[in-house]
Amino acid sequence: MAINLQKGQTINLRKNDQGDNAYDLSQVTIGLGWDVRKSGGFFGKLFGSAPEYDLDAIAFLLDKNGKVANMGTTLQRQNGKNIVLYQSDVIYFNSMKHPSGNIWLTGDNRTGEGDGDDEQIIVQLDRLPQRFEKIVFVVSIYQGNSNRQHFGMIENAFIRAVDAKGKEITKFSLSGDAGMNGMCSMVFAEAYRHEGDWKFRALGEPHRTDNFIDVLVPYTYK
Template identity: 70%
Template sequence: MAINLVKGQTIDLRKNDKGEEFDLSQVTIGLGWDVRQQKSGGFLGKLLGGNKEADYDLDAIAFLLDSNGKVADLGRTVQTSDGRQVGLYQGDVIFFNSQKHPSGNIWLTGDNRTGAGDGDDEQIIVRLNALDPKYDRIVFLVTVYQGRQNGQHFGMVENAFIRAVDARGREIAKFTMSGDTAYNNMCGMIFAEVYRKDGGWKFRALGNPERSDNFVEILRQYTYQ
């Protein structure tokens, strides 16, 4: 049975307290969320379409950190097919414009732009056992795309969760949060981290809110620059 974590709790990913061992050759970090339904404005409001909510586009991101807790390789800048300049490409930051690490050992499966449906809305998959020893820690975060512009934040999100699932599909741990006043106007969230310890991997539930909806601003606290 998976462990339901509370903020700040740390567990061993290799096995639980009942001695059940997990296969870390490939671990899925699944993230999900629901948007809190706004109260109806009545028949007239529905008729006028005044209660229509914009879709919430929450983006999952991962930072691969070295033993100093920093992102050592910020990647490079490339030009996309539509002429845009995109930075952080093929570095130690996994996000919507650079979904697969050059090593092939960590990748983002795709971008769910609404959070609709059951189960994971986004997934980051990591081959922990194959990860280069220079990577000591992985931080997982989520930002609300254009949250500031659209007036969207984690206070409006319910049942946001992060979970770890082993290579055999067994859920190891899950950390769930519901939106409350503490998350109002917070457009980013550092959800959790996994880190090396005694030859294995630990998982820590964080739940640290950030005001910014731009993960690059959050990234600054994890860089040498």
Template identity: 55%
Template sequence: MAINLQKGQTIDLRKNDKGESFDLSKVTIGLGWDVKQKEGSFLGKLFGTNKEEEFDLDVIAFLLDSNGKVANLGKELVFSNGQKVGLHGGDVVFFNSMTFPSGTGTSNTLFPEGTPKYTIQQKINQLLSNGELIVHTGDNLTGEGDGDDEQIIIKLESLPARIEKIVFLVCIYQGIQKNQQFGKVENAFIRACDSNNKEIAKYTLSNSPELENKHSLVFGETYRHNNGWKFRAIGEPLHTDNFVDVLKKYIN
């Protein structure tokens, strides 16, 4: 039975206190959330005009070394349309560098909008078989991690020794500009499932005044401990809506 974590709680991912063991050869970190329903008028409800506000939440993973820093910031790519993308192929896994270690593909080429979920699952399996150790799905998958809004799949036991910790961050895209913040998000959670799709632990973020006017959230982290891995529920809200602002503390 999965452990429901409290803020600040740390657990061993290999085995729970009931002696149940977990296969960490492939771990799925799933994140999910809902946007609070808007208070609408009677006519709005009648005619269906009280539409739920759309939030664009992005999940980012920082891969840290023994000094707690992101050692490899990757490189800048220039696409055919002239768009420049930095941090590609380094130790930051995000919407423009969705795999590790190669950083193959971007959100526009790895899983184009409308790609069938079965095709996405096949592509993920192919990437993992071809040597990628982390794949950011960018979408919900059927079966494994059902109910997650985004997932990061990690071959945890195959990561290079230089990676000591992974920090998981969620940012609301253009949250400040659009006046969208975590005070309007509910049922937010992060969970870990093992290679057999057994849920190891889940941390659900309760509605709290500290989330008001915050546009990013350090949700949790996993780190090496005694030849194994632990997971810590963090739940630290931040004002910025740009993950690069958070990244700065891990590179200085």
């Protein structure tokens, strides 16, 4: 049975709530979902339309010092816009698969419409190189500040972990509230090694910035 986590709560990803080694971590899906709060007022009810919200899922792979060791390269593009952090230990929309091949982002959902996961990060935890001790999962609203969008406008936000056999291991739900007003990024959760197993901790740490690079800075070597 999946465990619904509270903020700050930690569970062992491999063991279920009965203590049995039931979960298959050969491939774990970290799914993120959200709904945009419907507009109020006459026009909102009349047209029933919701603005486009582009929430991006990001993962930081950290070493034993809690830092991102590989910052990758800068990819030169023909249109003149460079891509930074390419083939690095940061998985995001411009570098969707880790060089190890053991963690990748499946795609980019720009609306949050539909049931189930809106974005997914796939991790082969049992094959992830030993040098990685922790994975931090972040969600940012792309251009949230300029579009005046924030997590206080989002409902039913969640992050969950599903094992290789499709069993939901755990879920952490975080609905919009007054404390999320003006917050455009969120450190949702982290997975980390502990005595040969992987643990998962719900965090729910909000940030005002809409640029995940700002969230990344404390995890980098100076």
